[in-house]
Every structure is written in structure tokens, then in C-alpha cells.
Amino acid sequence: MKHSPESAAYKFITTYFPGCDGALLSGSVIRGEGTSASDLDIVIFQKDLPSAYRETFHLFDWPIEAFVHNFTSYRVFFESDRDRARPSLARMIAEGQVIKEHDFLHYVKKEAEELLKAGPEPWTEGTLQTKRYMLTDVLYDFIGAENPKEELSIAAALADQIHEFVLRTNQQWLGYSKWVYRALLAFDPVLAEKYYQAFHVYYRTGEKKLIIALADEVLEPFGGRLVEGYSAGKI
Structure with a gap:
């Protein structure tokens, strides 16, 4: 039987990022819009990480996209989201389901929600x-x-x-x-x-x-x- 999204995400985090501070499971499977081709979007926060990166896996029956950040790198992506008017990371964080708890997640989720609510800069x-x-x-x-x-x-x-x-x-x-x-x-x-x-x-x-x-x-x-x-x- 295929692992559930939550089970796969938890196993992925505990196996490959056991030292991370917090993690969120996001994407279409969380919104109830998953298909047979859906992957798992997992946002991972690790305070001592030198810089953000993205990595693709296929583990626990699922394709997995890992978006790995420290406690400040996400802000650069939030700014890029706003400049492009496409809130990719902000939406993932705002909608994300907590897989590994950390107080910082409540702060960053609130920041993402405020960005989404504000919308992009208006055109000149x-x-x-x-x-x-x-x-x-x-x-x-x-x-x-x-x-x-x-x-x-x-x-x-x-x-x-x-x-x-x-x-x-x-x-x-x-x-x-x-x-x-x-x-x-x-x-x-x-x-x-x-x-x-x-x-x-x-x-x-x-x-x-x-x-x-x-x-x-x-x-x-x-x-x-x-x-x-x-x-x-x-x-």
C-alpha cells in the first residue's frame, strides 16, 4: 500500500533531515487536489544552513521536492515572489501542514499569509x-x-x-x-x-x-x- 502524503513526508524528514528545525508539507495533496502524478512539496527550515537550495527525490512511493531554507533565506524568495507576482514559496508556506514543529513556523506562516493578502505591487x-x-x-x-x-x-x-x-x-x-x-x-x-x-x-x-x-x-x-x-x- 502506498504511503500517505503525511507518512511519506514524516519518514522523509526523519530519515534525510533529522537535524532540521521545522518542516511543512504543502502542495496539491494538502489542498485535496492531488492526482496520480502529484508530488510532495516539503519546505524545510534549518537555522544553521549556509544558503537555500532545492532538491528532488523519489522516496517512500512519492516524488518529493524539498525546498530547504535557513531562518532568513526565505525572505529573498518572498521578494522575488512579489516582484514576479507569483507567490510560489509564500503559498507553500501559508498552506503548509506542519510535519516537524518549531515556534519559528508560526512566525513565517503569518508572514506568508500577510504577503498573500497584500497582493503584488500595482503596475505603474x-x-x-x-x-x-x-x-x-x-x-x-x-x-x-x-x-x-x-x-x-x-x-x-x-x-x-x-x-x-x-x-x-x-x-x-x-x-x-x-x-x-x-x-x-x-x-x-x-x-x-x-x-x-x-x-x-x-x-x-x-x-x-x-x-x-x-x-x-x-x-x-x-x-x-x-x-x-x-x-x-x-x-
Whole structure:
């Protein structure tokens, strides 16, 4: 019988990191979203560690991703999370289930929760206009595409830029891979469904209309498509 996530995580910590100060089990298995391909994300804190590192294992029936930190190194990753607007480590820590207890874990979990609640830094007006222009540019590429092989890549770029634009203009965290839809769903379930339907229809039938309408919908509150009048770097 396969080890449970908690059992595997506990055995992993006691066998390979017995001297650590604290550890958290995180990831999809903790959220009840695990699949047959899920791994275990384990965040480990060891006070005397010289620097943070990440290491992959396959032990106790599970692929395991270990994220190993001292008591200060995580802050650099929190700052990177905020700069990228993708709260990878912060989310793992905030959601993490304690595998090895330490008072420090309560402090760092609270810090992670506050970071998640605050959201990323808002875009400046200059960044907003640049992103609006870039989304418009890809949208026109998509509208005018005649080579279906090229069009697939344009659609993928458009999917990413629509997700980025709508979330960042609302000071929301971005997603990556499976987290793109999850991030949209957490922000606005109606919009998430429109996003899903637009790209689902396109990839099944090649029909572009729903994607074009969605792009225009997210651009509209900021003046719609931007082509004429955009400038960057002009002195």
C-alpha cells in the first residue's frame, strides 16, 4: 500500500533531515487536489544552513521536492515572489501542514499569509500602457494569422497575456501552468469560465471570436486596444 502524503513526508524528514528545525508539507495533496502524478512539496527550515537550495527525490512511493531554507533565506524568495507576482514559496508556506514543529513556523506562516493578502505591487501607469500595447499587438497577430501552425503559438501567448493583464490590473497574483486557471477562478469565476470556454472552443474548432471578445473585454476598462499614440523610450 502506498504511503500517505503525511507518512511519506514524516519518514522523509526523519530519515534525510533529522537535524532540521521545522518542516511543512504543502502542495496539491494538502489542498485535496492531488492526482496520480502529484508530488510532495516539503519546505524545510534549518537555522544553521549556509544558503537555500532545492532538491528532488523519489522516496517512500512519492516524488518529493524539498525546498530547504535557513531562518532568513526565505525572505529573498518572498521578494522575488512579489516582484514576479507569483507567490510560489509564500503559498507553500501559508498552506503548509506542519510535519516537524518549531515556534519559528508560526512566525513565517503569518508572514506568508500577510504577503498573500497584500497582493503584488500595482503596475505603474507606464507599465500598464506597455502591457496594453503588447496585448493589442498579439491580438492583432491572432486576428490576422493565416498559418495555423503559427496561430497555435500566438493563441498560447494571447492566453498568457490576457491572464496577466486582467489579474495584474486588479492587483491579483498571477498563475503559472495549472495555476493560470486557478488564479482566474479565485479572482472572478465568471471571467474564468469565459476564459476557459474561449480557448476550449478555439482549440476544438479553430473559431477565434470568443478569444477576441475576451481580449477586448479586459482591455475596455483601460481604453481598449492601443496602437496609435503609444511611445516608449522617447526623449
